[in-house]
Amino acid sequence: MTFIPHVIDGEEVESLDGARFESVDPWTRAPWAEVALGDARDAERAVTAARRAFDTGPWPRMGYAERGKILHRLADLIEARGGELALADTTDMGKPISDATAMDVPRSAHNLRFFADHARMSVGDLLPMDTGHHAYTRFEPAGVVVAIAPWNFPLMLETWKVAPALAWGNCVVLKPAEDTPASAHILGRLANEAGLPPGVLNVVQGYGPESAGQALTEDARVDRITFTGESGTGRAVSRAAAANLTPVSLELGGKGANLVFDDADLERAVRWSIQAVFSNAGQVCLAGSRLFVQRGIFHAFLDAFTAAADAMVAGDPKDPSTKLGPLSSEAHFNKVREYVEGAVGEGATIVTGGVGDGWVIRPTILTGASATARVRCEEIFGPVVVVDAFDSEDEAVAAANNTPYGLNAMLFTENLSRAHRVAAALRAGTVWTNCFFIRDLRAPFGGVGDSGVGREGGNFSREFFTEPKAVVMEITPAPRA
Ligand code: NAD
Numbered sequence: 139m140t141f142i143p144h145v146i147d148g149e150e151v152e153s154l155d156g157a158r159f160e161s162v163d164p165w166t167r168a169p170w171a172e173v174a175l176g177d178a179r180d181a182e183r184a185v186t187a188a189r190r191a192f193d194t195g196p197w198p199r200m201g202y203a204e205r206g207k208i209l210h211r212l213a214d215l216i217e218a219r220g221g222e223l224a225l226a227d228t229t230d231m232g233k234p235i236s237d238a239t240a241m242d243v244p245r246s247a248h249n250l251r252f253f254a255d256h257a258r259m260s261v262g263d264l265l266p267m268d269t270g271h272h273a274y275t276r277f278e279p280a281g282v283v284v285a286i287a288p289w290n291f292p293l294m295l296e297t298w299k300v301a302p303a304l305a306w307g308n309c310v311v312l313k314p315a316e317d318t319p320a321s322a323h324i325l326g327r328l329a330n331e332a333g334l335p336p337g338v339l340n341v342v343q344g345y346g347p348e349s350a351g352q353a354l355t356e357d358a359r360v361d362r363i364t365f366t367g368e369s370g371t372g373r374a375v376s377r378a379a380a381a382n383l384t385p386v387s388l389e390l391g392g393k394g395a396n397l398v399f400d401d402a403d404l405e406r407a408v409r410w411s412i413q414a415v416f417s418n419a420g421q422v423c424l425a426g427s428r429l430f431v432q433r434g435i436f437h438a439f440l441d442a443f444t445a446a447a448d449a450m451v452a453g454d455p456k457d458p459s460t461k462l463g464p465l466s467s468e469a470h471f472n473k474v475r476e477y478v479e480g481a482v483g484e485g486a487t488i489v490t491g492g493v494g495d496g497w498v499i500r501p502t503i504l505t506g507a508s509a510t511a512r513v514r515c516e517e518i519f520g521p522v523v524v525v526d527a528f529d530s531e532d533e534a535v536a537a538a539n540n541t542p543y544g545l546n547a548m549l550f551t552e553n554l555s556r557a558h559r560v561a562a563a564l565r566a567g568t569v570w571t572n573c574f575f576i577r578d579l580r581a582p583f584g585g586v587g588d589s590g591v592g593r594e595g596g597n598f599s600r601e602f603f604t605e606p607k608a609v610v611m612e613i614t615p616a617p618r619a
Pocket of ligand 1: 345423
């Protein structure tokens with residue numbers, strides 16, 4: 139069986155106590171790899187390596203251009219080994235190989251290229267003062283960054299965290315989710331091959347609570363923690379970080395609203411709405427899992443939406459024609475199945491969907507869910523959408539905002555003023571109008587309320603991964619002749 143080690147200080151290593159766990163392929167439902175099971179001592183070893191690399195190594199002292207060249211080389215390697223990386227994520231968590239190949243891998247390479255270039259071309263402020271001084275800003279690397287990632291977009295979200303941290307001169311300890319160790323391991327190996335000095339990017343495998351993840355968040359030698367995962371875990375990470383006053387960036391759960399107005403381009407609204415909630419089997423923090431459709435087009439929309447959902451090819455994620463794979467694990471499959479099975483008791487009608495082969499849940503569309511139904515209020519993280527009709531714009535905005543989450547929202551309309559008005563009124567970190575999932579990495583990304591703390595992207599990542607410094611300088615008057 140394949141073995142997946144840690145990558146610490148430039149070396150591929152076992153856990154100190156030799157412990158291992160298994161990674162299960164959710165399509166075959168059988169273990170496919172053995173993984174080094176990290177604990178607090180392995181976490182400590184990785185932080186020590188990153189600390190030394192930061193305090194005494196070349197990485198933080200290199201120029202942006204030199205660091206950028208190495209990060210571009212890493213992006214080249216990601217592209218060259220795209221097939222291996224896509225297969226790693228597909229085997230670990232059931233993502234369709236066509237998505238992993240067409241989206242996760244190219245976006246991962248792009249994360250590295252973008253932040254390498256962004257750091258190199260970034261400008262600070264120069265503040266001329268009328269007291270005979272001037273002030274300017276510098277962006278010093280923060281130090282050791284711990285990056286903790288979820289399993290739904292493994293490589294893509296890991297590079298989203300690691301790339302800006304490295305580009306700004308930090309040294310990193312990455313802990314991938316226990317369900318998706320493989321692509322992070324390849325990333326660590328490729329980083330060595332690309333020429334990152336030992337200790338600059340370390341990958342520790344293992345679990346979160348009372349394990350490697352928690353130990354990383356409690357280590358006082360860590361300068362930044364960037365975390366993506368569930369809101370409840372975000373609270374635990376935040377508490378651990380508070381003990382050391384370590385700054386945290388939290389990208390958490392969501393319950394995205396998707397508003398379709400009666401003047402929308404129906405074909406476009408259906409196409410994007412399908413993608414918004416059923417891509418990656420709905421295991422997307424940004425999923426448009428609460429769909430509100432204006433009454434005049436409700437039936438026409440629902441018919442087209444249901445037909446498109448039923449047409450999605452579900453099955454073996456390694457088959458290039460598959461659009462919907464299994465859920466990532468048995469535990470997660472059971473959780474989503476319970477939501478679907480409980481929906482009818484909450485007043486909902488199942489328009490289409492339900493349990494498929496193995497750990498597959500078919501695209502599931504619910505109508506009539508009660509105001510307090512769990513399927514309406516809680517993040518399901520599966521291919522399940524609750525659809526409602528609305529009459530007025532105000533009603534739609536109020537319904538969309540009626541959630542403790544606030545990661546993102548979508549709206550579909552051909553009315554320009556309404557598009558701007560509603561985008562402004564929605565309580566969310568990102569609003570997509572007439573599209574979904576399109577990103578400009580300069581834009582802020584993050585959530586309101588239970589969806590997170592802070593923003594990353596472009597200058598927002600710079601703020602988080604550096605210590606912005608003000609330098610104030612006196613300009614002495616010229617000596618009198
Ligand atoms: P999770 O919170 O269970 O785990 C995320 C990571 O945290 C894993 O690596 C896990 O091992 C680690 N972890 C768990 N407990 C920990 C602890 N006490 N201390 C330190 N680390 C700990 O989340 P998940 O199930 O892997 O991912 C799904 C969740 O992630 C969903 O809620 C989803 O919405 C969210 N998510 C958010 C975004 C975003 O950008 N906002 C993106 C993707 C996923």
